[in-house]
Amino acid sequence: MSSSNGAGNSEAPQRTRRAQRGPRKTFMELVLSLFPGLDLLGHAFTEQGFCVVRGPDPLYNSRIEDFQIKISAGGVTGIIAGPPCQDFSKARRVPPAGHGLRMLGELLRVIDEARPEWVLIENVPQVPDVMHPLYSHQRLDIADCECGGTQLRRRHIQFLSLAGHTIRPIREFTRPRHAAILTSATAASSHTYAEICRRQGFGAPVALPGWSREAKVRAVGNGVPLCIGRALAIAVSRRSPPDLHGDCICGCGRPIKPPATQAGPACRKRMERRRKWTAAKMAWSVTAEKAEYTPQTPAAVRSQTPASVRSIDGELRHVGSRRAG
Numbered sequence: 001m002s003s004s005n006g007a008g009n010s011e012a013p014q015r016t017r018r019a020q021r022g023p024r025k026t027f028m029e030l031v032l033s034l035f036p037g038l039d040l041l042g043h044a045f046t047e048q049g050f051c052v053v054r055g056p057d058p059l060y061n062s063r064i065e066d067f068q069i070k071i072s073a074g075g076v077t078g079i080i081a082g083p084p085c086q087d088f089s090k091a092r093r094v095p096p097a098g099h100g101l102r103m104l105g106e107l108l109r110v111i112d113e114a115r116p117e118w119v120l121i122e123n124v125p126q127v128p129d130v131m132h133p134l135y136s137h138q139r140l141d142i143a144d145c146e147c148g149g150t151q152l153r154r155r156h157i158q159f160l161s162l163a164g165h166t167i168r169p170i171r172e173f174t175r176p177r178h179a180a181i182l183t184s185a186t187a188a189s190s191h192t193y194a195e196i197c198r199r200q201g202f203g204a205p206v207a208l209p210g211w212s213r214e215a216k217v218r219a220v221g222n223g224v225p226l227c228i229g230r231a232l233a234i235a236v237s238r239r240s241p242p243d244l245h246g247d248c249i250c251g252c253g254r255p256i257k258p259p260a261t262q263a264g265p266a267c268r269k270r271m272e273r274r275r276k277w278t279a280a281k282m283a284w285s286v287t288a289e290k291a292e293y294t295p296q297t298p299a300a301v302r303s304q305t306p307a308s309v310r311s312i313d314g315e316l317r318h319v320g321s322r323r324a325g
C-alpha cells in the first residue's frame, strides 16, 4: 500500500513533483562527512554521485577536536554530519554530559573554516537548532518508511545553505513494519546482525571482521538508513531557491497547492508546536566573535543574519502570514 505523501495529504499537486525532481547539479561536489561512524550517510551520497571524504571519528582513532581545515575556503562544497545524539536522546538514562553541545560547537567551527555551500545535519528530534548567521536554516523530519524502507523512527534533518536554498526529499509512504533499529543490548539481542543490516538497507551483512557483535550492532544501527540517505542525497543534488508559492511553510519540503500554505495536518501541528517552543527552544549558534559558540534562541540568530541571506523559515512564514491576512 502506498500513497504519494507522508503527511497523509492525497492532494499533492503535480507541478511540484517536477520541481522536486528538478535538474541535478552537473558539477562534481566534494562532500566532507563529519562524525561519520560507519558512514552510511556518506555511502548513500557516494551512490548518488557525490565525492565524499571521511572526516575524523573515534572509530578510526581520530577526533574532530584535532581536525582543522587550513586550505582556503571553497574546496568543500558540502558537509554532511551526524553529531553524537546521546545527550539529546529521549532514551538517555543519565543527565547530559555536555559532550553533545561541545560537538555541535566543533561542527560550527569546521563549517566556519570550510565555508561550504551547504551543510546537512542528521540527529534526534530533541537536538537544538544548529544555526550560522551566514546560512539559511531548514529543519524537517523524515522516516525510513517514507523513503521505501520499513522503519518508523523519524530522523531530524537540518539543512543550512549559503545561497538560501531549500531541499525537498521525495516521500513515497509505505506502511512501516518495524518501529526502529534499537541499539541497546537487550533490544539488539532479539535480532540477528544480518536482519539489522537488512533493515538499514544493506542486501548482505556489513563485514566488520574482528568486531564484537554488540559493536557491530551499535555501529550499523546508529547509522542513517540507506533509504533516507538516498532520498536526502537526491534532494541535496536538486536543491534550489525556496518556492514561496509552492513549498510548505513548515519547512518539510513537501509541495503545497495555493491557497494552502501547509501540506497537511501534520505540518499544521508542527507549526503550532514550533510557535509554542520558539521562546524556550535553544539554538546552538556561532556568534559574531566567531570563536565562541553559544546557545541562543533561533530568533536571536536570525536577527544577526544579513539581509542578503534570510532564513528560509522566516521568509516562508512571512509569506504565509501575508497570505493568511
Ligand SMILES: [Zn+2]
Pocket: 248, 249, 250, 251, 252, 253, 254, 262, 263, 264, 267
Ligand atoms: Zn510541511
